[in-house]
Amino acid sequence: MKKNYLTLLILGCFILSGCTNAETTTTVSEDDGVQRTTESYTSISEDDPIDSSVSEEESAAEELAKYDAVFDKINESLDFDEFANADDEKKAEMVIEVLKDIAENGTDEYPYPLVVADSWNYLADSREVEFEFFNGVKSGYVLYDENDPYSTDQTDITE
Numbered sequence: 001m002k003k004n005y006l007t008l009l010i011l012g013c014f015i016l017s018g019c020t021n022a023e024t025t026t027t028v029s030e031d032d033g034v035q036r037t038t039e040s041y042t043s044i045s046e047d048d049p050i051d052s053s054v055s056e057e058e059s060a061a062e063e064l065a066k067y068d069a070v071f072d073k074i075n076e077s078l079d080f081d082e083f084a085n086a087d088d089e090k091k092a093e094m095v096i097e098v099l100k101d102i103a104e105n106g107t108d109e110y111p112y113p114l115v116v117a118d119s120w121n122y123l124a125d126s127r128e129v130e131f132e133f134f135n136g137v138k139s140g141y142v143l144y145d146e147n148d149p150y151s152t153d154q155t156d157i158t159e
Contacts, residue, residue, distance in 0.1 A: 066110055069110055070102055073102055116131070
């Protein structure tokens, strides 16, 4: 009687599990006369959550690498002595020239446009050049050293 309940239970689970494809192997042991059932499940869903999460992580890592490549190209292309001694408007012009090149040619690693053409804008109040990446994400390049503790933007002057 217990064998029938076990078989019905397994059959019911198999029928109710509409989202998986199961392969059932039934073995009967000669020693104790107990029927053992082994089931292996494989997903029949095309949108396997494990595969999609891995590909999403890889995609996100690739996008971050492209963002880094843009900032690396800007930093490599600027003559630091000239850049450091220029006023903000001249610095913005220098950064925009590099962004134009990236919008047309990309970088060494990614030889295709990584910045949307004509998406840059110099923001004098915040002292940065704002621009848009290939995927619509907005970013900015700060025209001063954010980590300089002696910068007027970093120093809190109270009177």
